[in-house]
Amino acid sequence: MKKIIFVLIITVLFSCGNKKTLQLPEISHSKITEILDVSPAYLFYDETQKDSVELNRKNLISSTNWLINVDKRLTLKQVIPHIKYLQDKKENSSHKKEGTKNYYTCNDTNRKNLGFVEFTDVTYQNESLNSYSGILSNFQDSNNSTAIAFDLSNKIIFASTSLKTKFLETTKDSISHYLKKCDTLNGIILLNFDENLSFQNYIDYKSIIENTDLKQTKISNKEFIFN
Numbered sequence: 585m586k587k588i589i590f591v592l593i594i595t596v597l598f599s600c601g602n603k604k605t606l607q608l609p610e611i612s613h614s615k616i617t618e619i620l621d622v623s624p625a626y627l628f629y630d631e632t633q634k635d636s637v638e639l640n641r642k643n644l645i646s647s648t649n650w651l652i653n654v655d656k657r658l659t660l661k662q663v664i665p666h667i668k669y670l671q672d673k674k675e676n677s678s679h680k681k682e683g684t685k686n687y688y689t690c691n692d693t694n695r696k697n698l699g700f701v702e703f704t705d706v707t708y709q710n711e712s713l714n715s716y717s718g719i720l721s722n723f724q725d726s727n728n729s730t731a732i733a734f735d736l737s738n739k740i741i742f743a744s745t746s747l748k749t750k751f752l753e754t755t756k757d758s759i760s761h762y763l764k765k766c767d768t769l770n771g772i773i774l775l776n777f778d779e780n781l782s783f784q785n786y787i788d789y790k791s792i793i794e795n796t797d798l799k800q801t802k803i804s805n806k807e808f809i810f811n
Contacts, residue, residue: 604628604638609656609787613795614692614699623648624689627666629655637662641670646677650686651700656784660809663783664708690787701790705805710779728771728801732759733810734789735778746771756788760796771801776808 606628625641637658644650652670654663674680685704692699730744740759742752746766754762766773775793777786793803 604630606653606655607657608653608689608691608698609784610691610693611699611701611787611791612692612694613791614690614695614701615794616687616700616702617692617695617697619649619651619687619700621648621684622651624651624653625670627652627654627658627663629657635662637666639666639669641673644670646674646679647681647684649684650674651689652686653689654783656782656787658783659779660777660781660783660786661779661811664710664779664809667703668708688787690791701787701794707806709806709808711808711810728768729774730766730771730801731774731776733776733778734781734785736780740789742766756792759789759792763793763796763798763801767798767801769800772804773801774804774806774808776810779809779811 606626623643623645625639625644628638628640630636630638650670652667671686674684674686685702687700687702687704690699690701728746730742730746732743733741735741738755740754740756742754742762743750744752744766746768747762752762763773775789777789
């Protein structure tokens with residue numbers, strides 16, 4: 585019921601004189617399909633000024649779960665500063681309620697309804713890892729460490745001590761296959777995204793990773809946004 589109400593809220597926003605459009609990112613399968621006790625925020629894309637982004641957060645209530653609606657055409661460079669701002673705002677609010685979470689709203693194309701990707705504990709770092717071998721050596725157990733980079737050319741680079749080839753270039757269709765090869769005891773995976781990736785591409789990659797059945801390896805909550 586809450587999901588139906590949320591769709592109507594978006595319709596009301598646009599039907600009350602607000603001519604901005606917001607195209608939600610699409611995913612083929614979402615593990616989270618219903619969230620109760622929510623309030624929304626919006627990040628709009630401006631077709632006339634493609635380098636600009638507008639945040640509308642006037643409906644956010646700190647004691648609720650937050651649904652952040654990001655236009656899929658925006659880049660991570662445009663989006664992430666606003667996401668970090670919202671995270672800080674909620675974390676430092678005196679009205680924050682224990683257990684509430686933050687989600688990105690998506691269109692689930694298989695279910696033909698809304699789906700959600702949680703990012704409550706994700707921390708975004710605006711820096712490049714530069715050398716994957718360097719970051720791997722910083723882990724306490726470098727035998728169980730993997731770094732993955734997603735760039736604008738649709739190439740995905742794995743740097744892992746769990747693979748026979750330490751540096752491997754692959755494509756989106758093979759992400760799950762190689763993630764499972766890196767699934768080792770006490771393993772950790774670091775994700776690195778080009779800041780010029782569209783939010784749609786970012787959600788694509790996040791959805792694939794989220795739906796890969798990893799038994800032992802954990803995905804780090806720290807995500808690097810590189811230029």
